[in-house]
Amino acid sequence: MPYAVKIPIVRKQSWGDYHLFRFQAPEMAAAARPGQFVMIRPGESTAPLLRRPISIHGRDRGALEIFFQVAGEGTALLARRKAGDTFDVLGPLGRGFDLDAPLDGKTACLLGGGRGIAPLYFLALELADRGALVKVLYGGRTADDLPVRDRFEEAGLELACSTDDGSFGFPGLVTGLLETEIPVRRPDFLFVCGPDPMMKAAAGLASRFRIPAQISLESVMGCGFGACWGCVRRIKRAGAEAWRKICEDGPVFPAEDIVWEGWK
Amino acid sequence: MTVDLAVDLGFLKLRNPVLAASGTFGYGTEFAPFLDLSSLGGIVVKGLYYGPREGNPPPRLVETASGLLNAIGLQGIGVEAFAAEILPELRRRGAEVWVNVCGEDEDEYLRVISFLDGLDGIAAYELNISCPNVRRNGLCPALRPDWTYDLVRAAKERSRRPLVAKLSPNVTDIVEIARAAERAGADGLSLVNTFLAMAVDPETRRPRLGNVFGGLSGPAIKPIALRMVYQAASAVRVPVIGMGGIMSGRDAVEFLIAGARAVEVGTANFVDPAAAARIVREIEAFCREKGIARVSDLVGTITI
Incomplete structure (x- = not known):
């Protein structure tokens, strides 16, 4: 279940182009699984228009952390936010890593x-x-x-x-x-x-x-929750190839399912 | 003061004038975590061909100045999967369901309509004669009045439900196309679909979209969409549903004033998944603030 919240950034750390934000979002944090992501509005206006997909980096009780690198206009705007600024976060989204296999001692x-x-x-x-x-x-x-x-x-x-x-x-x-x-x-x-x-x-x-x-996998995304069909990659399942949505079917896929070439 | 938000399209009464636009609202169920689907005037689900459809190779999206360029290519699940997996849930959630009808050729459009005619729980069809991303160079029936007339007429004859023709803005004279659709028996018109456009990467000197061309939507197109909605609404008697870059209640009100009887909210759904419901509330607040008792009193009130 994804949540849409407008919340303050409680801590920000920066290293050049790399940034880590921490925010309190107890419901979102409780629902989050490793490999899931959030969609964040870089600004308040229509430029840039779309949210940006950012990985969930860490969880600490009711807080979530995101870590990102400035890659374009949207993330550059996001990086200018300071601790105390409010930002608009939607998540957690995607399927994350499959941790169903027994892991103890592996x-x-x-x-x-x-x-x-x-x-x-x-x-x-x-x-x-x-x-x-x-x-x-x-x-x-x-x-x-x-x-x-x-x-x-x-x-x-x-x-x-x-x-x-x-x-x-x-x-x-x-x-x-x-x-x-x-x-x-x-x-x-x-x-x-x-x-x-x-x-x-x-x-x-x-x-x-x-x-x-x-x-x-990473992709530009329109919505982040399966509605726009904009973030597809070539994925092979049960012998059949199809364009599958990174946001909804992924972003994590078994390595053998990803078709790396031959479709461009 | 209570505001009456209901609008009468003649062929159908809507609880309010806000529909979610096809292609931007998935099959509707994706939005259930974010808003009450039954709170909207209707939802127009993603375009359906008869069978599943593969869509275009990525990249499928490019963001432009206050706009979104897409070339999805109508990837989708087809009518049988829609009937089995989607429609029952939409009905359970109380959504007023419109289906956007697609076809490779006239025969496929008619087969889709015949199949859907056999299902309960669909309010109307929006005939998609204007997708710019499925044939070379953005070719589609809505680019010519004679093609528009022939297809709308055939679809209307087949359909047992109201039929709205979704028009393309990529034409010299929208009035000529609007009149052709009306003459062919369309119960209403919806416009505009996206503008045929492209983006170039100056580093690689290649198009940014896998499909080369795509359709531009979002706030960037709103003034042109408004102009075309105004022109079409002034020229036909059937109701016009306006869309193009609506992000707020005030944007929606502009379309109503220009002559639209209802509006569709599109790209805004991606940015704010609760946008369509928010826009209903904002229209209501606008009317209350201005002392307007019925939202339909706004329609076509522009003074030139």
């Missing part, structure tokens, strides 16, 4: 690229709560693109980082880090969120090593 590898780390903090805590052994792999272009890495460590979660420019952690892509990690860790599950090429590469590794993987 090893889960979480792979986040750039702002794709957003839903994985909430997920990592939930997995750890359910007894899974969690390893988070967090990649960015530079050390500045890993702003929330301390949060994982403060929460006692095991974390390894990579940077494309080698300025911090493993030098190279986070999928390269995953490749070194798989033979050592033998993960039972992979959870992935990041840029499309990274997710495609991760899906390839998951398939090669036969690890069940769930991937959280």
Whole structure:
């Protein structure tokens, strides 16, 4: 059940283009599941017009946190909001990660690229709560693109980082880090969120090593709750391909269901 | 002071003048968490072809200045799934259901109508002769008076229910098309559908939409929509349902004053899923503030 609320931002943290907002929304927080998102109006006027989909980053009792990167006009406007400002939030939306499998004692590898780390903090805590052994792999272009890495460590979660420019952690892509990690860790599950090429590469590794993987896709959205049919991706289920809505059928899909090419 | 919000379209009485516009309200059930579906004048569900339809490749949406460009391509579930899975729930929720009727050709439009005619709980059909996203270059029957006349006439002859023709703004003379639809027996007209438009990415030098062209909606189109609604309403005797960029009760009132007997709320539903119900309340507040006893007293009162 999604809720529409206008509420104040109670805390804001910023690191360059990256921002974390915290707000009190007890009903929304109670309903939220890892991998779900909210739709936020960037301003009050008709420009920009549409809400922006933003991942739920964390939950702490009755509070929710969102983490986002400025990617255009809407998120730039959103980033100018200060603590104490009221904003208009709709959520939680989407299906989130499927956590129905037994997790106790299982090893889960979480792979986040750039702002794709957003839903994985909430997920990592939930997995750890359910007894899974969690390893988070967090990649960015530079050390500045890993702003929330301390949060994982403060929460006692095991974390390894990579940077494309080698300025911090493993030098190279986070999928390269995953490749070194798989033979050592033998993960039972992979959870992935990041840029499309990274997710495609991760899906390839998951398939090669036969690890069940769930991937959280991103898209421009018109509504966020299944009404506009604007955020579709090519998804294969039971052998049949179709355009499926990221907002409603996803944003999380089993890696093997995502059709990466051949339709453009 | 109580305001009488009911409007009479001649072929149908509405509890208030606000309908949710096809293509922006899903099949209606998506909005049940956000508003009482029975509080609206009606809901026009997403366009239905006879069978399921695949739709266009993404990207399907681009936001523009106070506007939304879409090229969904009428992806949808078809009439059988609508009858089995959607319509019973809409009826249970007390919604006044209109169905937006689509077809690849005249035969399919008529098959959709025949199928829907066999179902209870539908108030009217809106004949979608104006979607810009399903044929090359935005081609659709509502671009020509003769095509409009032929299709509306055939559909009206087949249908046991009131039929409203949804017109395209992508024409030189909306009056000519409006009159053709009226002559063919349409019980009402709804306009405007979206404006054929495009967006270009200067970095890649490619169109931003997978379909190249799309339909523009939202506040950006409101002044042009108002002009066309005014022109059409001045030229025909059947009721005109106005739409195009309505975000507030005041926007809706502008369309009523210009001659629309009712309005459809579209893109606003995405931004504020309770928009249609809010707009009903705002129209009521406007009337109360101005001492207007019946909302229908506003219709066509523009002074030139």
